[in-house]
Amino acid sequence: MNIITPVLQARNISKIFPGVIALNEVNFNLLPGEIHGLMGENGAGKSTLIKCLTGVYSPDEGDVIYCDNRVFFSSPLESSKAGISTVYQEVNLIPTLSVAENICAGRQPLKKGIINWTFINAHAKELLAMLDVDIDVSASLSEYSTAIQQMVAIARGLDLEARVLILDEPTSSLDEEEARKLFAVIRKLKNDGMGIIFISHFLDQVYEICDRLTVLRNGEYIGEYEIGELSKHELIIKMLGKDLAQFEYRSSKNTVNKKSDKKTFYRVKGLSKRNGVLPFDLDLREGEVLGLGGLLGSGRTEIARLLFGIDKPTTGNASVWGLSGFIKNPKQAVDKSFGFCPEDRKVEGLIPDLTIRENIILALQVKHGLFKYLSVKKQKEIADMYIKLLKIKTPSSEVSVSKLSGGNQQKVIVARWLAANPKFLILDEPTRGIDVGAKVEIQKMILEFKDQGMSILFISSELDEVVRCSDRIAVLRDRHKIAELCGDDISSSTIMYTIANANTNASANTNANVSVNCNSGGQNEAEVES
Amino acid sequence: MKLKLNHESYKQIIGPLAAFLLILLFNYLFTPGFFDLEIKDGQLFGSIVDIFNRGAPVMIIALGMTLVYATGGIDLSVGSVMAISGAVAAFMIRPGYISGVLEYGTLPPVWQVILIPLIVAAIAGLWNGVLVTYLKIQPIIATLILMVAGRGIAQLITKGNIIIFRHENFEVLGSGNFLGLPVPVVMVIVIALLMHFLTRKTALGLFIEAVGSNPTASYFIGINSRRIKLLVYVFCGICAGFAGLIITADIKGADANNCGLWFELDAIAAVIIGGTVWGGRYTLAGTLLGALIIQSITTTILSRGIAPEQILVYKAIVVLSVTLIQSGNMRKMIVQLFNSKKKRVSSIANSGVVK
Numbered sequence: 001m002n003i004i005t006p007v008l009q010a011r012n013i014s015k016i017f018p019g020v021i022a023l024n025e026v027n028f029n030l031l032p033g034e035i036h037g038l039m040g041e042n043g044a045g046k047s048t049l050i051k052c053l054t055g056v057y058s059p060d061e062g063d064v065i066y067c068d069n070r071v072f073f074s075s076p077l078e079s080s081k082a083g084i085s086t087v088y089q090e091v092n093l094i095p096t097l098s099v100a101e102n103i104c105a106g107r108q109p110l111k112k113g114i115i116n117w118t119f120i121n122a123h124a125k126e127l128l129a130m131l132d133v134d135i136d137v138s139a140s141l142s143e144y145s146t147a148i149q150q151m152v153a154i155a156r157g158l159d160l161e162a163r164v165l166i167l168d169e170p171t172s173s174l175d176e177e178e179a180r181k182l183f184a185v186i187r188k189l190k191n192d193g194m195g196i197i198f199i200s201h202f203l204d205q206v207y208e209i210c211d212r213l214t215v216l217r218n219g220e221y222i223g224e225y226e227i228g229e230l231s232k233h234e235l236i237i238k239m240l241g242k243d244l245a246q247f248e249y250r251s252s253k254n255t256v257n258k259k260s261d262k263k264t265f266y267r268v269k270g271l272s273k274r275n276g277v278l279p280f281d282l283d284l285r286e287g288e289v290l291g292l293g294g295l296l297g298s299g300r301t302e303i304a305r306l307l308f309g310i311d312k313p314t315t316g317n318a319s320v321w322g323l324s325g326f327i328k329n330p331k332q333a334v335d336k337s338f339g340f341c342p343e344d345r346k347v348e349g350l351i352p353d354l355t356i357r358e359n360i361i362l363a364l365q366v367k368h369g370l371f372k373y374l375s376v377k378k379q380k381e382i383a384d385m386y387i388k389l390l391k392i393k394t395p396s397s398e399v400s401v402s403k404l405s406g407g408n409q410q411k412v413i414v415a416r417w418l419a420a421n422p423k424f425l426i427l428d429e430p431t432r433g434i435d436v437g438a439k440v441e442i443q444k445m446i447l448e449f450k451d452q453g454m455s456i457l458f459i460s461s462e463l464d465e466v467v468r469c470s471d472r473i474a475v476l477r478d479r480h481k482i483a484e485l486c487g488d489d490i491s492s493s494t495i496m497y498t499i500a501n502a503n504t505n506a507s508a509n510t511n512a513n514v515s516v517n518c519n520s521g522g523q524n525e526a527e528v529e530s
Numbered sequence: 531m532k533l534k535l536n537h538e539s540y541k542q543i544i545g546p547l548a549a550f551l552l553i554l555l556f557n558y559l560f561t562p563g564f565f566d567l568e569i570k571d572g573q574l575f576g577s578i579v580d581i582f583n584r585g586a587p588v589m590i591i592a593l594g595m596t597l598v599y600a601t602g603g604i605d606l607s608v609g610s611v612m613a614i615s616g617a618v619a620a621f622m623i624r625p626g627y628i629s630g631v632l633e634y635g636t637l638p639p640v641w642q643v644i645l646i647p648l649i650v651a652a653i654a655g656l657w658n659g660v661l662v663t664y665l666k667i668q669p670i671i672a673t674l675i676l677m678v679a680g681r682g683i684a685q686l687i688t689k690g691n692i693i694i695f696r697h698e699n700f701e702v703l704g705s706g707n708f709l710g711l712p713v714p715v716v717m718v719i720v721i722a723l724l725m726h727f728l729t730r731k732t733a734l735g736l737f738i739e740a741v742g743s744n745p746t747a748s749y750f751i752g753i754n755s756r757r758i759k760l761l762v763y764v765f766c767g768i769c770a771g772f773a774g775l776i777i778t779a780d781i782k783g784a785d786a787n788n789c790g791l792w793f794e795l796d797a798i799a800a801v802i803i804g805g806t807v808w809g810g811r812y813t814l815a816g817t818l819l820g821a822l823i824i825q826s827i828t829t830t831i832l833s834r835g836i837a838p839e840q841i842l843v844y845k846a847i848v849v850l851s852v853t854l855i856q857s858g859n860m861r862k863m864i865v866q867l868f869n870s871k872k873k874r875v876s877s878i879a880n881s882g883v884v885k
Contacts (some may be wrong), residue, residue, distance in 0.1 A: 074866075310750065334752030348750050353743035353810030358736060365733045366752045373733045416751075 005068060007032045007195040008084065008164050013052055013062035015045075017403070020395055022048040025062065026221040028214055030164065030195040035186060037210035037227075038199045041239055041435035043393035043405045045219040046199050050166055054079040054086050067163070077106070086166040087157035093149060095142035100124035102141050103156045127155040130188075132181045146344070147174055154182065158189075165189060166197045169406075171205060175461070183209050201435060203232050217241055240437050262286050265455070266424065268307070271316035276302040279315060280481035282474060284424065289446060289456045291470030293463060293495045299479035300459045301343055304426045307457065308333045308340040334366055339422035341413055343429045343459075349413040350401055357383035357397040359412050363420035386415035390441065407434045414442060418449070425449070426457040431465060443469055463492045475499060542805045546819040549803070549852050553826045561833055573707040577833055579715075585825030586714030587612070587773035589818055590721055591793060592800035594769030596817045597729070597762040599801050601742040602809030603662060603669035605766045608797055610680025611654045612774030612790030615647035617684040619775055620693035620784030622646060623700065628689040640699035648771045654680065655767020659760035677794065684786035694783040704780025714776050718818070721769070726814055735812075738762065742809035796824055799845075803852045823848065 010028040014021070023045045030036050040046050052059045055073025063070050066082065073079040076086065093102045103124040108115045124137040133151050141149060154170055167186070171179040186209060190196055200206055206213070207227065215222040215238045222238050230238070266284040271277075277299040284290060284307075292300045305311045309327035318326050320336055327333045333340065342348035351359055360383045361374055368374065374382075383397035390411040394404060401412055414430055427446070431439040446456055446469050460466050466473060472486040475498045483498045557564040557577070567576040591608045598605045621628070622638050654676060661672035706713040729735035740748045741755040748755050773793070778784050803823055804816030827848055831841050854860045 308750075329752075330750050331752040331754055340750060342747075342750055347744075347746055349747050351740045351743045351747055353807060354736075354739060358740075362736070362740060362753075363751050365736060368733070370734055370737070371732050373731060373736075 004031050004033075006030055006065070007067060008053065008197075009065035010049065010053060011063045011065060013049065013059045013064070015048055015052055015057060015059050018395075020393075021219050023052065023059070024219045024221075026216065026219070027224075028053075028221075029224065030197060031212075032163070032195045033190055033193045034211045035190050035196045035198050035209055037206045037213040038197055038216070039206065039213050039235065039239055040216035041407075041437055043218070043408055044216040044239070044435075046216060047168060047405060048219075049216070050086065050168055050197070050199070054084055054166065080162075083161065083163040084166065085157040085162040085164070086168070087154050087170055088168050093141055093153055093156070096140055098138050099128075099135065099141055099144070099152055100137040102152055103127060103137075124155070127158055128152070130158065130185050131155060147178060150174060151178065151182075158185070162194065164195045164197070166199075168199045169201070170198075171200055171202060179205065201439075203235070203436075207232065215239055236436055239435070262288055266307070266318070266320050268318040269316055271306055271313050271318065273302060273306055273311055274314045276311065276479065277306070278480045280474075282307075282481070284455055284457065286423075286455055287450060287453045288471045289450050289458055289469050291466040291473040291490075292457065292459045292476060293466050293473045293485075294476030294499065298476040299481075300476060301428055302479065303474075303476075303481075304340065304428050304457060304459060308338060308426055310340075331366075334363065334420075337367075337421075337423040339363065339417035339420055339425040341417050341425070341427045341430050343432070345406075345410055345413055350409055352400070352402040354401060355398050356387070356392070356394055356401050356404070356412055359401045360386055360397075360415045360419055363416045367420050382419050383415075386419060390415055390445075391438065407438060410434055411438060411442075414445075418445070422454065424455045424457070426459075428459045429461065430458075431460060431462070439465070463495060467492050467495070542811070542813045543816040543819060545856055546804050546816050546823060546852065549848070549855075550819050550823050550826065553823065553830060557826075557830055557833075561830065564830075564833060569710070572710060573712065574710050577829055579712065581822060581826045581829050582715045582718075583712040584829065585821050586712075586718050587776050587790075588793060588796045588800060588825065589718045589821040590769050590773045590776070591766075591797040592804075592817045592821045593721060593725055593814060594762075594766035595794075595797045595801050596804070596806050596812045596814060597725075597738055598669075598766045599798070599806050599808055600738050600810060600812035601759050601762055602745070603759065603763070604673065604798065605655075605658060605763065605770075606670065606673040606794050607654065607658060607676035607680050608766065608770035608773075609790035609793040610677050610684065611651050611767055611770035612777065612793060613684035613784075613786050614654060614680055614687070615651045615771035615774035616778035616784040616789045617687040617693070617786050618647040618650050619643050619700070619778055620695055621687050623695045623697045624693055627693050627695075628691050634695075637697055640697070640702075643697065643700050644703070644775060647775055648768055651767045651771025651774070652764050653767075655764040655770075656760070658767065659763030662763065663756040663759045681786060684784075684789070688784055688786045690786070692783050692785045696782060701779050701782060704776050704778070704782075714780075717772070717776065721772070722814055722818060729814075734758075734761075739811055742807075796821070799849045800824055803849060803856075805856060820852075823852070 006029040008030040010026060012025045012027065013023055014025055015023040026045065026049055028038075028049060038046050038049065048057065051057045053064055054076050055078050056076055058072065058074065064073070065071070066084070071082070073082070080086065094105070097105065100121045104120045108120060110116065121137050128135065128137065128151065131151050131154065133148065133155075135144065135148065141152060144152070150170070151174070154167070157165060157167070170182060174182065186196055186198070198206070198210055210227050212224065212226055213230065213235065214224045215235070217239060262285040264283045264285050268280070268282050270279040270281065272279040280303065282303070292303060294300055302311070306313050307327070309329045309332055312328075313326060317324065320327060327336065327338075330340065351362065354362075357379050361379045364382070365374055380397055386392070387394060387397060392404070392408050392411045392415070394408065401409060404412065410430065410432070411434070414427075417425055431442055434442070443465065446458065450456060458466060458469050467490055470490060472484060473490055473495065474481055475483040475485060475495055477499050485494055485498070564577045567574055567578065569575070591612070595605055595608065622643050624634055626633060626635065658673050658676060661667045661675070662669050702713055704714065708716045729738065737748070737753050737758055740751070740753060741758050745755050770790070774790055777789055800820035800823075801817050802820070804813060804818070804820035806812040806817060824845060827844055828841055831844055832838065
């Protein structure tokens with residue numbers, strides 16, 4: 001076997017931020033024509049390594065070797081010109097520009113100094129077609145869903161001339177079908193000889209697509225492995241530095257609280273929003289985890305937003321704690337001891353200029369009101385407690401929250417709502433972009449808080465997670481609540497079956513409303529309303 | 531200022547503090563008599579006192595501007611609001627003047643002469659706030675409306691005259707002294723302390739910063755961002771009204787054309803020099819220092835006998851230098867410049883985007 005020289009190489013790279021050693025003598029070798037998985041927990045240094053490779057940061061020590069040359073990229077623009085395309089974890093697009101403009105921005109082809117629009121639109125359409133996305137590229141980006149936006153971001157990175165493609169969590173907001181399409185494209189690029197760095201928290205996807213893996217832990221280089229020589233279990237041990245068995249938790253809890261004799265505190269009837277979700281009924285009960293099962297775009301987030309008063313419903317009525325009437329805005333929801341952990345942490349969750357401490361206590365402070373200001377000492381106590389509890393990686397609570405890694409930022413937002421001690425908490429994709437260990441921690445916490453009497457609405461793209469945590473699951477399909485499952489019916493296969501089954505119903509009669517009622521005995525009876 | 535500084539805000543103001551001390555040092559070395567103080571009629575006099583005294587109106591507007599700026603807004607109308615409040619006060623004292631009647635009539639009590647113009651200024655602020663929060667007009671455009679129209683309103687009140695007046699109790703606001711300090715300086719201290727307690731001892735400051743930094747997330751947490759924005763514009767209006775009263779009381783006349791002219795620019799410069807982030811962290815102490823820097827440049831130039839026309843040029847140089855020092859990108863550029871290991875001209879050109 002002849003030795004192939006790596007196309008992109010990191011040699012003993014170190015990067016130190018104030019108070020944190022983000023990378024400590026890390027090595028990384030990317031061969032042409034391979035898909036290389038970069039694995040590690042939150043804060044392990046994956047994103048920092050990528051940023052060092054692409055010139056966002058300059059490494060404090062060590063060399064970056066690209067095509068046999070030692071290089072110093074001083075900006076992402078330079079590295080992308082040199083042939084390293086990057087799709088970052090957070091979607092960095094401009095919502096008010098058109099899809100085509102977003103794809104070609106910064107490298108518009110010019111014809112005598114004038115932008116060639118025909119070419120741009122055709123080029124954008126061509127790139128998206130590779131991902132099997134067929135949309136109007138001249139429409140503005142904001143008109144499309146997050147999933148489409150993510151595809152656009154990937155299309156933007158898909159420079160066919162590039163020699164290296166870096167994908168940081170490209171599938172985090174894609175559903176299975178979309179991810180599959182993406183993988184097909186990645187494999188094609190790989191066969192063309194492109195070196196691809198793939199970062200994902202979905203182990204299955206990593207094992208499906210990667211050829212080799214590099215594992216980082218706490219900024220340290222752990223090793224480089226052929227995918228065949230490392231089992232999933234071994235990989236997790238390497239990533240965490242300890243055995244997953246420590247994270248075992250009760251998985252049979254669904255049978256414990258099966259009876260639905262719990263009090264309903266929030267009941268909605270026929271709630272709907274135009275272009276959002278079709279009319280649905282929902283009962284939220286005290287001390288219960290209600291899961292929303294369904295594919296991406298099935299109306300999960302829309303329901304959460306309606307329940308929290310962010311969006312105004314078009315039809316329907318509601319009663320909360322015995323009082324009838326909608327929640328009109330988030331302030332009312334917070335006053336009623338509700339909490340909402342939004343899906344898009346960057347836009348809807350984080351306050352980037354504030355410190356971790358301030359971000360954590362903010363919801364609690366809102367609950368206390370303007371004049372009962374928590375003393376800084378008390379704030380610190382609360383923040384430190386949650387930093388410890390959720391294992392947020394930071395030198396202190398006084399660091400600006402924007403300095404944290406994506407997963408740790410997510411934990412800060414979860415901490416914010418836990419600190420406010422709500423009676424009802426909506427968690428929209430709380431584990432998205434979070435490592436395995438923290439995922440289990442958050443799931444464990446959901447169950448603990450439930451036992452203490454908190455009600456939770458749990459939304460996740462990972463069906464297994466929803467199944468594990470929920471006492472009851474509302475199944476959604478195409479913005480339509482099609483069923484409610486509870487007790488022994490809760491399993492991934494039932495949910496998938498229900499979604500698949502509703503398919504025929506929905507095509508026969510779009511208004512068909514199949515619902516499976518949960519009775520106290522756990523018996524189900526199906527009825528069809530029209 | 532006896533503002534209690536926690537560790538973080540201390541770090542924030544170290545730049546402007548150094549700049550201010552540098553200007554004072556320059557004067558200590560090169561301007562004879564700059565630090566001389568004397569007591570005349572129980573009041574302190576001297577260039578230093580003058581900086582605080584003359585700088586008081588800008589300091590007061592800049593304090594209000596700080597909060598607006600922190601919410602991600604700006605208020606261009608403060609200069610015009612000053613003119614309005616001054617015109618209202620003068621009109622109340624001498625209502626007949628504009629129609630040629632020189633007699634005063636009964637003098638209104640001083641609390642009325644202060645309170646009513648402030649209410650008018652608050653309404654002006656409310657107008658700005660409503661345009662920005664409820665009609666969602668960009669702050670720079672929304673407040674531009676009142677910046678232009680406000681001076682017109684002030685001229686309507688004075689009918690184009692400069693209303694000169696005497697009202698001993700009211701004049702104290704501009705030229706009186708309290709415990710040896712000029713009253714305007716005392717007012718600055720009172721307003722700064724009041725704001726400090728209102729915003730830093732309640733959650734208001736935190737909410738202002740949250741709304742400025744990420745309005746959507748703040749809304750999702752349940753912060754009423756509209757109400758907070760409305761509040762800061764009203765507050766900014768009141769501050770401008772107050773500054774207008776001080777100037778009017780000092781010159782004993784309301785000049786709708788010139789009262790507060792270009793003050794909005796000084797106030798904005800003071801806020802920026804002070805280190806407040808547009809839409810994010812603010813520092814009241816920094817703003818006060820920023821205003822002092824601007825005023826001390828003016829006083830330095832005047833006391834050195836340089837033509838006053840050149841003041842604006844020197845101001846521009848200082849504002850530019852301080853903001854450049856505070857720019858993170860600028861610092862990065864300088865670090866790269868001195869980093870001989872990676873000294874490459876192109877890298878500087880690429881990272882030279884000034885925020």
